[in-house]
Amino acid sequence: MYRTMVLTRLLDERMWLLNRAGKIPFVVSCKGQEGSQIGAAFALDPARDYVAPYYRDFGVVLRFGMSARDIMLSAYAKAEDPNSGGRQMPGHFSSRTRHILSGSSPVSTQIPHAVGIALAARMRGEKLVTYTSFGEGSSNQGDFHEAANFAGVHKLPVIFFCENNLYAISVPQNRQLGCAHVSDRAIGYGMPGVLVDGNDVLAVYEAVSQAVLRGLNGEGPTLIEAVSYRINPHSSDDDDRSYRSRDEVEEAKKNDALEVFRDELMRCGVWSKEDEEALRKELQRVVDEATEYAQKAPLAEPETTLDHVYAK
């Protein structure tokens, strides 16, 4: 888990750097949300379960089999990008073989899709759970409420996973939610609502594991809200200085899930400074190679713009 968290972080930082250097046009960041994502994704079984992720879920898709190279091909919008061949912005993950359902940019649209997969699997007698994630801002969209209610009525094995990072671009949580917590909404849909510290990767893992069990046992959906903090601006085109203080961001960094987990591992004696250095060095090389490969990879032929509107 820690390894995937570090890889997620290094990729994120590299993409941000490449954007600032003018090499790639756009990035969304998951920095600060790795604890939520990795905790959740490791409670799922990539061979069995399906994910309908949102655009920050880099940690989730790495767990579901995407490689650093795949992420970089997408960042550079190259033909070989497995998500969309460079058609979509980075963060719009997709891979049928890896059980990652393609998503779009209007938020929350993926949530009913996750319910549909759970419904289809149940109709076919296949045991799985579907995971779908979204921010606290997205939890105000009709699609969230309609899908949660649908899953509640039909007791479908769906995990509604809110990655509450406290901001929907510039609008803070208290301007997004009429209630105290997204998880409070669960009762309206007949499912448990679980509030968990998104910076505590093991607590997230535990909460999602329980939800997986519920789903597999036919007990229906669960709504989990993992609260963390988006350390970077909303996207590479956003400047968060207009809506939050530097003090607040610096304070949040002290609870960074990555550091919390590393310190915990070291305290338990299963991780050392040397381990950390070796891992960083190894993963840095992975990210370097992925960057280099993606940079050199060919772009799509312009005429392919016309392909794949309908089946041939």
Add this chain to the structure above:
Amino acid sequence: MAVKLYIDAIREAMQEEMRQNPNVFVLGEDVGLRGGVFRVTQGMIEEFGPERVMDTPLAESAIVGVAIGAAAYGMRPIAEIQFADFIMPAVNQIISEAAKLRYRTQGDWHCPLVIRAPYGGGVHGALYHSQSVEALFYHVPGLKIVTPATAADAKGLLRAALRDPDPVLYFEHKGMYRAIRDDVPEGDFTVPIGKARVAREGDDLTVITYGLMVHHTLTAAERLAADGISTHVIDLRSILPLDREAILEAARRTGKVLIVHEDNKTGGIGAEVSALIAEEALFDLDAPIARLCGPDVPAMPFSAPLEAFYMLNSTKIEDAMRKLAAF
């Protein structure tokens, strides 16, 4: 061949496909126990059970969104929207998701989904139970749109839609459910999406139309025939894709074209058909292209005289045809 009602042909298409293909299922509001407010799915829950004829919560975006997820997973959902007017909350799911899933994943995922919706007016349905919404979706590559005018086409097109690998909007005119009956072939037949039908052969003028207006046009054509005016009538059947060859051939055949639809005139399907003919067959024409359509008001009013004013009928179509024939 057996004479069947339009509504029965739709139901039979669903039943037969569901018997053949375990992946096909219906979901929507009231489709189960009630058998649909129009009784289109009547009796189906008894045969297929509540899982395959699924009553859903009243939430159109979820009906379509859940169907998209199921379709992506490999099922063949038929999502019923109770009235086409109520498709609006699901428009984002249809346009942003269903239409683009194949494109944005380069064919890795696709969405074999059928959305059925009763549309059209003349049944005292007022503003929100009378609309024609096909033009809203006509602008969206990735979707297919069909509007059968006969029982045979209703069955054949629905079967074709249920075997199509891409999302198909299937608009059934509610005014035709029990008013239209015709010969429906026996056995496993389909009507290909994208092919128009010559509803009547003629040499003096061409009318291009679809849906309920096909029948009003045929009635008007009979009256013109009594006066020696011969009308060629094209039933488009498919709105998206349009049958370009059939449209151009029919326009060239008579040199005079009238396009008739119940939907508003501005930005309607007629505008596209007209532009196509103007681009490709202008010098084969003997008269300006004419359009007869619903008026450009927001929707159809409830009261009888207002509704009658809005709605096209065979007399209005006959007048437009005579005017064009005399040009």
